[in-house]
Amino acid sequence: MFEGLSNKFSDVFGALRKKGRITESDIDATCEELRVALLEADVALSVVEKFVERIRQRSLEILPVIRQSTQQSQEIYGVINQELIAILGGAARRIRYAKQPPTIIMLAGLQGSGKTTLAGKLARFLKEDGNTPLLVAADLQRPNAVTQLSVLAESINVPIFAPEPGNGVGDPVRVSRDAVEYAREKLYNVVIVDTAGRLGVDAELMKQASDIRDAVKPDETLFVVDAMIGQDAVRTAQAFSEGVGFDGVVLTKLDGDAKGGAALSIAELTGKPILFTSIGEKLSDFDYFYPDRMASRILGMGDIQTLAEQAKKALDGDSAKRLEEKFVSGEDFTLEDFLEQMQAMKKMGSMTKILGMLPGANNAAMKKQIDAIDDKELVRTQAIVQSMTPEERRNPKVLNGSRRSRIARGSGRTVTEVNSLVDRFSAAQKVMKQMRSGGGMPKGMALPPGMGMPAAPRIAAAPKKKSRSGNPAKRAADEGR
Numbered sequence: 001m002f003e004g005l006s007n008k009f010s011d012v013f014g015a016l017r018k019k020g021r022i023t024e025s026d027i028d029a030t031c032e033e034l035r036v037a038l039l040e041a042d043v044a045l046s047v048v049e050k051f052v053e054r055i056r057q058r059s060l061e062i063l064p065v066i067r068q069s070t071q072q073s074q075e076i077y078g079v080i081n082q083e084l085i086a087i088l089g090g091a092a093r094r095i096r097y098a099k100q101p102p103t104i105i106m107l108a109g110l111q112g113s114g115k116t117t118l119a120g121k122l123a124r125f126l127k128e129d130g131n132t133p134l135l136v137a138a139d140l141q142r143p144n145a146v147t148q149l150s151v152l153a154e155s156i157n158v159p160i161f162a163p164e165p166g167n168g169v170g171d172p173v174r175v176s177r178d179a180v181e182y183a184r185e186k187l188y189n190v191v192i193v194d195t196a197g198r199l200g201v202d203a204e205l206m207k208q209a210s211d212i213r214d215a216v217k218p219d220e221t222l223f224v225v226d227a228m229i230g231q232d233a234v235r236t237a238q239a240f241s242e243g244v245g246f247d248g249v250v251l252t253k254l255d256g257d258a259k260g261g262a263a264l265s266i267a268e269l270t271g272k273p274i275l276f277t278s279i280g281e282k283l284s285d286f287d288y289f290y291p292d293r294m295a296s297r298i299l300g301m302g303d304i305q306t307l308a309e310q311a312k313k314a315l316d317g318d319s320a321k322r323l324e325e326k327f328v329s330g331e332d333f334t335l336e337d338f339l340e341q342m343q344a345m346k347k348m349g350s351m352t353k354i355l356g357m358l359p360g361a362n363n364a365a366m367k368k369q370i371d372a373i374d375d376k377e378l379v380r381t382q383a384i385v386q387s388m389t390p391e392e393r394r395n396p397k398v399l400n401g402s403r404r405s406r407i408a409r410g411s412g413r414t415v416t417e418v419n420s421l422v423d424r425f426s427a428a429q430k431v432m433k434q435m436r437s438g439g440g441m442p443k444g445m446a447l448p449p450g451m452g453m454p455a456a457p458r459i460a461a462a463p464k465k466k467s468r469s470g471n472p473a474k475r476a477a478d479e480g481r
């Protein structure tokens with residue numbers, strides 16, 4: 001996601017950093033490079049022009065201040081970051097619940113944009129947050145649509161309101177209206193209405209969506225759009241905005257190689273906030289949209305906050321606290337901790353996705369490392385560590401040749417694999433020590449394959465510990481990454 005764009009931004013900053021003193025013509029040159037990068041990323045022309053102009057004006061305005069700074073390129077970075085956050089909608093917006101339940105959420109969008117999947121994700125997400133959602137199958141167009149939603153509903157144990165099978169084509173407006181009535185009776189506090197999509201924007205689609213809207217009067221109408229469709233996303237958004245109207249946007253398929261244009265153009269052009277992002281086919285691949293975190297990713301600074309939240313969720317309270325204390329007190333990071341972290345990582349989801357949130361994850365060297373990581377490696381590594389005695393896990397220095405071959409036999413792996421794990425573990429331990437002594441991740445250091453989690457204790461500790469610069473993205477930038 002946003003790879004091309006964040007590579008370009010990294011290049012732009014790289015070039016700026018090399019200049020000690022920034023002049024007006026440097027600002028102009030930077031703006032021109034940004035303009036080209038954004039257009040290549042399929043950001044709508046009018047948005048690009050406005051965005052770049054704002055950066056230019058703001059930078060020129062504060063040029064006297066910039067000149068006083070010892071890190072002039074950082075000041076420009078700050079301006080770009082701010083404008084990027086603004087264009088992405090400013091502050092994150094949450095679902096607005098109705099004063100009088102149920103809160104009605106209607107999903108609309110083109111065929112295949114991800115509405116039904118989103119209905120499941122949203123229901124799961126809201127349920128975990130203590131709500132009692134009801135899913136409504138109001139797509140009676142596509143033969144399989146009701147079944148698709150039923151399967152999702154069952155998998156998350158959320159009730160579904162759907163027309164009786166074999167009941168003819170059915171009327172989606174009526175189904176939606178009845179569903180809301182049913183939710184009121186049964187005290188479901190959120191109703192999620194999945195509607196039918198069409199291949200293109202047409203009058204019939206708009207009419208059906210508008211009729212459902214008029215019948216259920218949603219508290220939130222969410223326009224669901226596939227981020228991969230680039231410029232078309234904006235055109236479709238505008239058509240829906242005029243035809244049906246919506247309160248917020250959900251960007252889906254951000255896990256694909258979306259260039260990012262849609263994310264950057266939609267909020268600005270429709271004036272509606274992006275509420276959620278969908279980043280995969282699994283129901284857990286979903287989160288609120290945070291403009292500041294997205295800006296940080298686009299700028300190649302990673303998304304440490306999301307990573308930290310996921311780490312916190314995955315490491316249960318006790319073990320996170322223990323690891324944090326261990327880290328702070330300077331105790332050694334052992335293979336036992338490593339195994340515990342790996343188990344937590346399994347809970348967090350795919351390793352490559354997690355590592356993608358690290359600062360610099362889009363940089364070529366880091367990317368090569370990430371690409372080299374095979375999620376199955378986690379399973380293999382786990383087998384090896386589990387074949388070690390508690391003492392060996394605590395103190396890998398005792399691992400002589402015969403112990404290593406015993407472990408290899410026990411885990412069904414080769415001695416070379418055992419050796420490689422021990423080597424990588426030592427490298428990770430070194431990183432941990434360095435980070436603890438306040439040096440941050442060593443420059444140019446990419447995490448060794450299978451060692452994604454040395455960062456975890458630091459992450460677990462992050463909310464409490466004040467780092468030199470409170471802002472991890474800024475710190476990463478300070479350190480020249």
Ligand SMILES: Nc1nc2c(ncn2[C@@H]2O[C@H](COP(=O)(O)OP(=O)(O)OP(=O)(O)O)[C@@H](O)[C@H]2O)c(=O)[nH]1
Pocket residue numbers: 109110111112113114115116117118139142145195196197198252253254255256278279280281285
């Ligand atoms: N990679 C990826 N695939 C997704 C995401 N969201 C949905 N999909 C996939 O996209 C396809 C279409 O998703 P649906 O949820 O059926 O889309 P829809 O908008 O309900 O489609 P219609 O009902 O035909 O209008 C499915 O194969 C989903 O698994 C996502 O965030 N990332």
Ligand SMILES: [Mg+2]
Pocket residue numbers: 115116117139145194195196197
């Ligand atoms: Mg659907």
